[in-house]
Amino acid sequence: MSIQDLTGRLSEGALSADPDVIAAHAKDEALFCPAEGAVALVRARSVEDVQETLRFAHEHRIPVVPQGARSGISGGANAVPGCILLNVSRMNRILHVDA
Numbered sequence: 001m002s003i004q005d006l007t008g009r010l011s012e013g014a015l016s017a018d019p020d021v022i023a024a025h026a027k028d029e030a031l032f033c034p035a036e037g038a039v040a041l042v043r044a045r046s047v048e049d050v051q052e053t054l055r056f057a058h059e060h061r062i063p064v065v066p067q068g069a070r071s072g073i074s075g076g077a078n079a080v081p082g083c084i085l086l087n088v089s090r091m092n093r094i095l096h097v098d099a
Helices: 003-009 019-025 047-060
Strands: 040-043 064-067 084-087
Touching: 003 040, 003 047, 019 040, 019 084, 047 064, 047 084
Parallel strands: 040 084, 064 084
Antiparallel strands: none
């Protein structure tokens, strides 16, 4: 299994395994929380990107850290070892609300 196997399941350009890109997205605004060890960043553009990322992660028992704007101060968007960072900030429309 390689994280690159996820590439064909996502929108073009959604997956990055570049260490510099991952490091730039690995943490929120928390000052004293660990944030390291992510193996990939997915910049989801669609519901399908989210679904495929979660399916892949489940199949391979990879932790997923969801992220939005990464403006929090609690460390909730920070990377954990071996994780996929799933950034959904590009998903900016509500298509349906099921009450």
